[in-house]
Structures are given as C-alpha cells and as structure tokens.
Amino acid sequence: MENTAQLSQTTDQIVISPEQLLAHWQGHRGLTRRLIEAYPEEHFFSYTLGGMRPCSALIDEVLQMADQSMQGVISGEWPSFSEGVEVQPKVTTKEQVLDQWDRVTQKINAHWPQIPSSRFQEVDKAFGLYEGPIYWFLFYLIDNEIHHRAQAYVYLRTLGVEPPAFWDRLQV
C-alpha cells in the first residue's frame, strides 16, 4: 500500500514528460523555421541593428548548438566547440539554412528517444562549458532560441515585414 501511495504521488508530480518537452522544443523550432521563411533573402545575411549580428548568425548559433547537443545529452560525451569536431559548410542562401534546419529537426527526433530517462536530472558540463542538470541545458537551448528569434522579430518589424505569430506553435 505504501508503495502504491508513493507511486501515485510521484506520477502526479510530473510537470512535463520527455515527449512533451520534445514537442515543446520542436514547436519553437517550427516557429523559428517560419521566421526564416518570412525573412527577406537580401537582408538575412547582412541587416543588423545596434551593432548586433545579422539574423543569419543568430540562427546559425541556435542551429549549431542544437545539432551538436544530442550526442552529449544522450551519452555525456561532448564535442568541443574549439576543436570544431563537426564543422558544417558555410551557408550562403536561406534555402541552405532551411535544409540544415530540417536535418537537425530529424536528428533531434531520431535521438530524443535514446535519452535515458534518468539523464534529465544528471549534472553534466555541456560542451565543457555549461554546467548544470541536463534539463537545465535543454531549456537553455530552447530559451536561447526564443531570445535570438525575438531579436530577429525586431529586425523584421523595422524592415516592415510582419513576423509569424509568437503564440502559434502548433505546427511542429
């Protein structure tokens, strides 16, 4: 009886499941993809505000971190950014960015079920840089994407382009 009561309590305490976290992330990635689509090609690699990086560089940071993160999240073996383990060819068109984006979307979906369920609460040092529980690092990836995408929203607004609705993340 005692075990059953504990089990019930523990099950109830789930805030978000691994599958829901994946859907949450991919929902945000779907919105970012639509932002890239909406961005004028002639400004994507060059337009900036306030001395910041152009949209292409913000997106590239988000893309590369997601791409390189999965192996470490699963196994604890992290590539080092400085060693440039898996450098992608430099992209020069939005179409190439979207192709990379879709490849990473599939990579995340394929790798996610391999994350051991105990892994989310394990403390690790992602890329040898970011120390904390794995759940914390995954939210860092998501939050960093929201942060940079929102900056691209301002770029778009000043270019007179309506960005996709922030709340619309149903299309994964």
Added chain:
Amino acid sequence: MENTAQLSQTTDQIVISPEQLLAHWQGHRGLTRRLIEAYPEEHFFSYTLGGMRPCSALIDEVLQMADQSMQGVISGEWPSFSEGVEVQPKVTTKEQVLDQWDRVTQKINAHWPQIPSSRFQEVDKAFGLYEGPIYWFLFYLIDNEIHHRAQAYVYLRTLGVEPPAFWDRLQV
C-alpha cells in the same frame, strides 16, 4: 516488488520538478528585473523600433500576466482580462515598475507551493483564452517573457546600452 520497480522508473523520468520550474521562472524574472534596471528612464516609456510597443508596455504585459495567473493555475478560477478584475494603478516611473515586479515575485513564491502536484498535467483554459495543460501555460508565460525581454535587448543595443548577460540567471 512490481510497485517498487514502477516507482523507481517513474521517479527517474522526472524532467523538471515543480521547485525547479519555479527557480527557472524566477531566474528569468531576475534577469528581466536587471534589464529594467539597466534601461534608461527617459526611454523606458517612449522609445520604440519598427512600430512596436515601448519597453514599458512589453514589460507590463509580462508583469500583469504573471500577477493574474497564480490564482487560476492553483484553482482553475481565472479572472477575465476584459472584466479587469484587479487592475493595477498605471505606473509612470521605473521605480514603480520595479516595486510591482517585486510584489509579483513574492506573490509567485507564496502561491507556488499551493499548486496541486496533479495540476501541471491538467488541461484548462487560462483566462478563458489559452487552452492547454497547465505546464504548457506556465511555459507560455516564461517564453513570452523571454520573447519580449529579447526585443528590449535590441532597443537597448540601439540606444548604446549593454544589456545584462542572457546566460546569467543565477541571481533569483
């Protein structure tokens, strides 16, 4: 034995605990507070880019949603925005905004432990508008704050002011 095995499996599957989610949110709110502090008073209520709202309005949206959300998250009884159940006096200085911010910080901390552990996975219609599980709504609040704060980062950069570091959310 079977119950014990199930219990162990379920415990392992926790992605983020209610306490960790609270710390995650308050970590973001602490960063937003430092952004407000860094924002020049003379621009806070007026400066805009691309036809968007000034920083004060972006922050006010985030602040009011957090303020009004707790009762509904706990009980399922939501105030209606249109009815203006608990309208705060209009603020005209950063100091007043920071005072409201701190009041809401304490309100969230005080109410959070009252959220029933089963509540996070319950589907509800927050403010009669946002339908989904409670965990989803709480992430909407956090993500919306990250989104608007990042837009204020661009405003600040174009004003020549260095924003607080995005990754620095240790100070809750």
